Amino acid sequence: MIKEKHLPSLQGMFPSWITSCSKDGEPNTTVISQIWYVDEKHVALSFQFFNKTKRNISENPYAYATISDPSTLKQYNLELKFDHAETEGDLFEEMDMKLQAIASMTGMTGIFKLQAADVYEVLSITD
Amino acid sequence: MIPDLTLSALENGFGHFGVASNNNKTRHVDTLGVNVDSKNSTLTCYVRNDETKEVLEFLNESGRISFFVGMITHEAYNFKGQFVEVINLSRDDLEASNIYRNKIIDTITSIGMSKEGALSKYGIIPDIGIKFKVDKVFVQTPGPDAGKEIGE
Numbered sequence: 001m002i003k004e005k006h007l008p009s010l011q012g013m014f015p016s017w018i019t020s021c022s023k024d025g026e027p028n029t030t031v032i033s034q035i036w037y038v039d040e041k042h043v044a045l046s047f048q049f050f051n052k053t054k055r056n057i058s059e060n061p062y063a064y065a066t067i068s069d070p071s072t073l074k075q076y077n078l079e080l081k082f083d084h085a086e087t088e089g090d091l092f093e094e095m096d097m098k099l100q101a102i103a104s105m106t107g108m109t110g111i112f113k114l115q116a117a118d119v120y121e122v123l124s125i126t127d
Numbered sequence: 128m129i130p131d132l133t134l135s136a137l138e139n140g141f142g143h144f145g146v147a148s149n150n151n152k153t154r155h156v157d158t159l160g161v162n163v164d165s166k167n168s169t170l171t172c173y174v175r176n177d178e179t180k181e182v183l184e185f186l187n188e189s190g191r192i193s194f195f196v197g198m199i200t201h202e203a204y205n206f207k208g209q210f211v212e213v214i215n216l217s218r219d220d221l222e223a224s225n226i227y228r229n230k231i232i233d234t235i236t237s238i239g240m241s242k243e244g245a246l247s248k249y250g251i252i253p254d255i256g257i258k259f260k261v262d263k264v265f266v267q268t269p270g271p272d273a274g275k276e277i278g279e
Contacts, residue, residue: 014240017143017155017195019143019145019146019147019153019154019155019193020153021147021151021152021153022151023151025147025149025151025189025191026147026191026193026207027145027146027147027153027191027192027193028145028193028205029143029144029145029153029155029193029194029195029205030143030195030203030205030267031141031143031195031197031203031267049271049273049274051273051274052265052274060151062151062152062153063153064145064152064153064154064155066143066155066157069244070240071241071244072241072243072244072247073235073240073241073244073245073247073248074244074247075248106201112269
């Protein structure tokens with residue numbers, strides 16, 4: 001599902017965006033700093049705040065995301081389904097470390113705090 | 128309903144226009160500029176028709192919209208509202224889009240991204256506008272206040 005050509009888009013060089021939906025049918029579109037590669041069928045999103053996306057996903061596990069190749073800005077659209085959350089382990093530690101680095105570079109130290117690595121199944125990817 | 132403090136982000140920020148279907152699946156599309164009608168609390172987002180097939184299908188089902196605008200400073204807002212209509216773009220709309228897209232191309236290149244990449248995305252001319260009536264506006268700047276409704 002996730003191929004070599006998609007990997008540059010999953011390194012956080014250019015923001016990604018995601019649209020989720022509440023159980024009542026209210027969409028929510030927002031930007032996220034990075035969608036993380038987990039394996040060829042899964043990606044992860046950082047859970048930092050109990051925000052609208054997190055609330056929506058707890059009600060309705062489906063989401064739609066766009067990632068961009070930083071060298072060409074070519075976009076790929078991903079249909080996602082929430083799978084599980086991880087609060088420890090290699091994936092969590094890697095995401096936490098990168099998040100702290102981003103926070104430091106953007107003057108947001110203390111604001112970004114990783115609570116979980118939310119792992120999603122990739123249902124489809126389209127150009 | 129469209130707060131003045133959001134106008135700079137609407138004029139200069141990256142816009143992403145999201146919708147949901149009747150079975151709560153979602154789609155979104157990048158916008159290529161926006162017309163603000165504060166008097167009537169409407170926004171008209173400029174997009175490419177060939178990039179919005181599913182967005183328009185979903186809009187015709189539920190009509191609910193989430194429009195995110197965010198600037199490179201991280202200042203961001205989310206406009207929630209109800210679909211009104213799809214319009215053909217006037218000369219003024221196209222000129223407004225042209226000004227907006229040039230600013231976005233400058234922004235992208237200023238952070239070290241390639242001009243070719245920026246032009247591939249923002250060098251294209253929109254051909255339709257999706258108008259919606261704004262009923263809620265939320266702060267979306269990262270941090271504890273993200274999600275707070277403006278005017279609440």
